[in-house]
Amino acid sequence: MLTDEQIERYQRHIALKEVGGKGQRKLLDGRVLIIGAGGLGAPAALYLAAAGVGTIGLADADVVDLTNLQRQVIHFTPDIGKAKVVSAREKMAAINPEIKVNTYQEWVHAGNITGIIRDYDFVIDGTDNFAAKFLINDACVLAGIPYSHAGILRFDGQTITVRPGESACYRCIFPSPPPKDAIPTCSQAGVIGVLPGVLGLIQATEAVKFLLGKGDLLTGRLLIYNALQMSFDVIQIKKNPKCPICGETPSIKELKDEVDAVTHCDLEKK
Amino acid sequence: MNLTVNGKKAAIADKESLSISGLLDELNVADPLYVTVELNGDIMERINFDNIMVRDGDEIEFLYFMGGGRG
Numbered sequence: 001m002l003t004d005e006q007i008e009r010y011q012r013h014i015a016l017k018e019v020g021g022k023g024q025r026k027l028l029d030g031r032v033l034i035i036g037a038g039g040l041g042a043p044a045a046l047y048l049a050a051a052g053v054g055t056i057g058l059a060d061a062d063v064v065d066l067t068n069l070q071r072q073v074i075h076f077t078p079d080i081g082k083a084k085v086v087s088a089r090e091k092m093a094a095i096n097p098e099i100k101v102n103t104y105q106e107w108v109h110a111g112n113i114t115g116i117i118r119d120y121d122f123v124i125d126g127t128d129n130f131a132a133k134f135l136i137n138d139a140c141v142l143a144g145i146p147y148s149h150a151g152i153l154r155f156d157g158q159t160i161t162v163r164p165g166e167s168a169c170y171r172c173i174f175p176s177p178p179p180k181d182a183i184p185t186c187s188q189a190g191v192i193g194v195l196p197g198v199l200g201l202i203q204a205t206e207a208v209k210f211l212l213g214k215g216d217l218l219t220g221r222l223l224i225y226n227a228l229q230m231s232f233d234v235i236q237i238k239k240n241p242k243c244p245i246c247g248e249t250p251s252i253k254e255l256k257d258e259v260d261a262v263t264h265c266d267l268e269k270k
Numbered sequence: 271m272n273l274t275v276n277g278k279k280a281a282i283a284d285k286e287s288l289s290i291s292g293l294l295d296e297l298n299v300a301d302p303l304y305v306t307v308e309l310n311g312d313i314m315e316r317i318n319f320d321n322i323m324v325r326d327g328d329e330i331e332f333l334y335f336m337g338g339g340r341g
């Protein structure tokens with residue numbers, strides 16, 4: 001049951017018929033992993049902590065840098081040089097001391113990701129490179145854990161939620177990563193600071209809806225957002241029978257790192 | 271022929287059909303090597319781009335990689 005303080009803290013949730021005391025209990029019992037404590041992960045982590053998601057994991061090996069502060073709103077100027085997962089955990093604890101924040105100060109790779117994601121109900125991909133994005137897709141599909149993908153660039157963003165086996169995955173749309181240097185990254189091409197706020201909170205909304213079991217997830221639909229036009233387009237995406245991981249004759253049966261794709265190491269060199 | 275491309279009407283003059291490769295060329299699509307093409311709701315395989323024909327009334331979506339987020 002909820003304590004008097006919890007009933008007060010979460011009153012605006014409890015007032016919603018879709019949430020109520022039972023739904024808030026589901027959030028408090030929920031476990032969400034955020035991979036990448038940056039542009040997308042920052043707003044997601046702040047709001048999920050405020051919402052009372054009881055266990056939140058944060059995975060990121062990076063430290064806070066001055067160029068992050070234009071959009072990664074969970075990190076403050078005095079945090080420069082601090083591990084992002086530590087900086088983020090401090091803010092989340094200040095917002096909501098009763099939630100548990102697990103930190104993983106490491107990059108995800110084929111050798112460690114399954115051991116991290118298996119403790120969670122839902123995963124948010126807030127990474128900035130294709131090696132990680134494809135790895136997260138593959139790990140979640142193979143482990144059967146639903147997750148939210150998002151990518152951003154300049155003034156554009158796109159996001160889709162994946163329920164493994166039931167709805168299209170990232171590889172249904174993009175079977176393999178682009179070669180290095182084929183597609184610009186945010187550090188090369190730039191990104192308007194408010195953009196990851198919009199996308200990261202769509203991802204957090206999906207996590208909350210999943211835990212509540214309410215509404216329609218963004219499955220089978222790719223949401224494409226353009227900030228300059230202020231347009232939201234939704235493209236229907238069917239499961240692809242030729243998908244290399246969730247199709248009829250999958251070629252990917254175990255995790256491997258996409259060595260030819262852009263990785264965090266490439267980004268650090270730039 | 272008249273197509274719907276990324277939700278907007280597009281008229282291709284003097285042609286009744288065109289391969290996906292031809293369409294990418296005709297429309298000067300950016301980064302044609304890395305675009306994913308959805309034709310009438312199905313994702314097309316890249317190896318078939320020269321052979322799959324688009325025709326009047328078809329709906330086409332060009333989908334692009336976006337890799338940012340954390341950094």
